[in-house]
Amino acid sequence: MDRYNKRSPLYLCYRMLHRSCRIVIEGETRILVPVKGHSSQVFYNPMMALNRDVNVAVLAAFLGDKDFTYLDALAATGIKGIRVGVEIGGFITLSDWNRRAVELMRENMRLNDLSNCRSVHADSRVLMDAERFDVVDLDPFGTPMPFLASAGNSVKGMLAVTATDTAPLCGAHLNSAIRTYAAHPQKNEYHRETGLRVLIGAIVRSLAVQGKAAIPVVSYAHRHFARTHLTIEKKVKSIDSVMKKIGYMAHCNNCNNHHPIPGLAPTLQKCIACGAPITLSGPLWLGQLHDRKLACEATAEAERRDLNDARKLLKLCAEEITTPMYHDYHKISKRMKISAPPITDVIKTLHEKGYCASRTHLSGTGIKTDADASTLEEAVLDLSR
Numbered sequence: 001m002d003r004y005n006k007r008s009p010l011y012l013c014y015r016m017l018h019r020s021c022r023i024v025i026e027g028e029t030r031i032l033v034p035v036k037g038h039s040s041q042v043f044y045n046p047m048m049a050l051n052r053d054v055n056v057a058v059l060a061a062f063l064g065d066k067d068f069t070y071l072d073a074l075a076a077t078g079i080k081g082i083r084v085g086v087e088i089g090g091f092i093t094l095s096d097w098n099r100r101a102v103e104l105m106r107e108n109m110r111l112n113d114l115s116n117c118r119s120v121h122a123d124s125r126v127l128m129d130a131e132r133f134d135v136v137d138l139d140p141f142g143t144p145m146p147f148l149a150s151a152g153n154s155v156k157g158m159l160a161v162t163a164t165d166t167a168p169l170c171g172a173h174l175n176s177a178i179r180t181y182a183a184h185p186q187k188n189e190y191h192r193e194t195g196l197r198v199l200i201g202a203i204v205r206s207l208a209v210q211g212k213a214a215i216p217v218v219s220y221a222h223r224h225f226a227r228t229h230l231t232i233e234k235k236v237k238s239i240d241s242v243m244k245k246i247g248y249m250a251h252c253n254n255c256n257n258h259h260p261i262p263g264l265a266p267t268l269q270k271c272i273a274c275g276a277p278i279t280l281s282g283p284l285w286l287g288q289l290h291d292r293k294l295a296c297e298a299t300a301e302a303e304r305r306d307l308n309d310a311r312k313l314l315k316l317c318a319e320e321i322t323t324p325m326y327h328d329y330h331k332i333s334k335r336m337k338i339s340a341p342p343i344t345d346v347i348k349t350l351h352e353k354g355y356c357a358s359r360t361h362l363s364g365t366g367i368k369t370d371a372d373a374s375t376l377e378e379a380v381l382d383l384s385r
Ligand SMILES: C[S@@+](CC[C@H](N)C(=O)[O-])C[C@H]1O[C@@H](n2cnc3c(N)ncnc32)[C@H](O)[C@@H]1O
Pocket: 042, 043, 044, 045, 048, 052, 073, 074, 075, 076, 077, 078, 079, 080, 095, 096, 097, 098, 101, 122, 123, 124, 125, 139, 140, 141
């Protein structure tokens, strides 16, 4: 009997039990999710499939054949943790404080014959304060900040964090960013990367309080969410080293140049290109967003598993240079009243001039480079002649 066949007795039985549910397939996993528009109180968002695909690829690359424990701390239907259990392995714990969510995740464990998996009906902060896991995944409504102290306590190997409060992170809701992240993001052309780095900065600072160094190894922003995977080291030397990568981003509204200022106590500075006053964003993370080797391995995992959108995103991440922020070269072309040349030509020209340059996953018209704004403008102008 094919139990996923829509005419099969087991499927009909599920339909009887869960008139408000339907089965979706993500990766190699079948999940009962609430029917759209039904008043079920269990959360499921199909738009987050990419987040879960990337999660599978990154964890498969990070864990290899190792045995591991995984906590899906805010599990809802359980889809994220169950996918890890089905598609990679490990011992999975799913937790949620919503009773209906716990009932549904139990059905989902049965539906996937998952024996190495348990569900816990609890406030995940209490669970994380009591137990240790190799991998902890936080997938909250909005900001993950209320969960970070407990997650920092619980995690041993990798912390994976989603944030959907992109408006505060990117500087659109400034007071909310100040309250939630104790940071001041500026809303400018690279606000998506600013948001990602404000999030990572807050995670790194919070974990440092727990005596752990958090090192981002794959980080991205997509649609309405930001996501980062961080490896954990429990060494004072590593904590001091990651804290040195917290700082500020200086932006010049006069010449559009930007540059990092490391450290939590920046001295007053002017634009290093034109001397005009600068505005600061931060504190935020100024170090690597990705570990290139792991991002390449995760790209290969996504390819092997036919997770095509995840593969494309991870490939872009793997190819990004580490220089913080980017320039929108279409905006530069518009300001100079010229038509924009192909992005590959601009990047090639910068390479020929001896600079590092790459695309960014954050914008199709974004260029990351260690060249200053005027050098990039020259390159764009030369190509338009
Ligand atoms: C955005 S949903 C999780 C989505 C899920 N990971 C997925 O991929 O579909 C957030 C879940 O966290 C649960 N939640 C919120 N605060 C919680 C807490 N303190 N302890 C346990 N669960 C909590 C909510 O009930 C909700 O089911």
